[in-house]
Amino acid sequence: MFTITSYTVELVKDPFQILTGQRYEFLIDIEVEEDDELYSESGLYIRVIYNVEEAKSGLLKYEIYEKTTQLYLDFELEDEEIASVEAFCKEHVQEGNE
Numbered sequence: 001m002f003t004i005t006s007y008t009v010e011l012v013k014d015p016f017q018i019l020t021g022q023r024y025e026f027l028i029d030i031e032v033e034e035d036d037e038l039y040s041e042s043g044l045y046i047r048v049i050y051n052v053e054e055a056k057s058g059l060l061k062y063e064i065y066e067k068t069t070q071l072y073l074d075f076e077l078e079d080e081e082i083a084s085v086e087a088f089c090k091e092h093v094q095e096g097n098e
Helices: 079-097
Strands: 002-012 022-032 044-052 057-066
Touching: 002 079, 022 079, 044 079, 057 079
Parallel strands: none
Antiparallel strands: 002 022, 022 044, 044 057
16 A cells, blocks of 8 residues: 655646546655555656546546656556545545636
8 A cells, every 4th residue: 555645636638629528637646665566766656647527537547657767667556546546536636627
């Protein structure tokens, strides 16, 4: 498991109106315990694309990166971690409109 230390959220503009709903990009800094396989001395963040539509909202995609190198890490989050990230995004998504 990880701890969220900071985040940013931003509305992704769709000038051509191709996509349904509104999409938000979250950059979520996380702290991971040293004994976790995901741990990196460089630090980590999760880039999340979160979609909001009238009928439903949810996490579309996430990617994990090292902070200092910006290197993409090919790791999957556990189900409970994905649920935690999704709940966090749902709670903070409106901040992307400010």
